[in-house]
Amino acid sequence: MSPNDPLAAERLGLGRDTFASQTAVVTGGGRGIGREIVRTLAWLGARVVIAEVADSAMRALAMVVTAATLLAAACGDRQGPTEASIAGTYELQTVDGKPLPVVDTQQQSALMSGALMLGGAGAFTVTNNYRMGPGGSAGDLTLSVSGTFRVSGQTITFSALDQGAGSVTFSGTVSGNTLTVTLNGSVMVYRR
Numbered sequence: 001m002s003p004n005d006p007l008a009a010e011r012l013g014l015g016r017d018t019f020a021s022q023t024a025v026v027t028g029g030g031r032g033i034g035r036e037i038v039r040t041l042a043w044l045g046a047r048v049v050i051a052e053v054a055d056s057a058m059r060a061l062a063m064v065v066t067a068a069t070l071l072a073a074a075c076g077d078r079q080g081p082t083e084a085s086i087a088g089t090y091e092l093q094t095v096d097g098k099p100l101p102v103v104d105t106q107q108q109s110a111l112m113s114g115a116l117m118l119g120g121a122g123a124f125t126v127t128n129n130y131r132m133g134p135g136g137s138a139g140d141l142t143l144s145v146s147g148t149f150r151v152s153g154q155t156i157t158f159s160a161l162d163q164g165a166g167s168v169t170f171s172g173t174v175s176g177n178t179l180t181v182t183l184n185g186s187v188m189v190y191r192r
Contacts, residue, residue, distance in 0.1 A: 090190035
């Protein structure tokens with residue numbers, strides 16, 4: 001059975017949510033049979049933990065798993081976006097309507113770029129790159145936050161652990177290839 005042939009899974013009585021609440025661990029998941037097992041489990045809705053020693057195989061596999069989860073969402077989801085159907089990488093376009101870079105004179109920093117990566121199993125990572133100090137004299141700083149997300153209708157809700165502050169929740173909306181997220185009073189627009 002291949003994730004590229006969803007009917008094969010259906011003929012076996014397996015739907016895209018067969019392993020929706022399950023986590024699978026696949027060693028050697030970057031190549032050969034292990035790779036196909038990862039693709040199939042992702043298509044069937046599992047959260048897949050992959051162990052692989054070859055970095056290049058893991059980078060290639062990330063694109064394959066994203067494609068498998070997107071294919072799973074396309075095979076039967078007619079109720080709007082889901083975690084799997086919006087999986088992918090979104091680039092930060094604007095903050096409060098201003099294109100990047102966005103300068104914060106009080107903090108003496110500039111937000112140079114940002115990306116929001118959504119996994120088909122409901123995990124996210126947001127990474128922002130800043131230039132610090134007057135004229136960038138203090139160098140560059142990269143901040144990353146990870147957590148989980150849920151989609152309900154057009155609303156996306158993020159939950160992340162913040163060191164010292166406990167859990168942080170923020171939300172936004174999904175419209176096609178655009179995510180609009182509100183955090184700490186700022187509106188950020190991301191596009192896939």
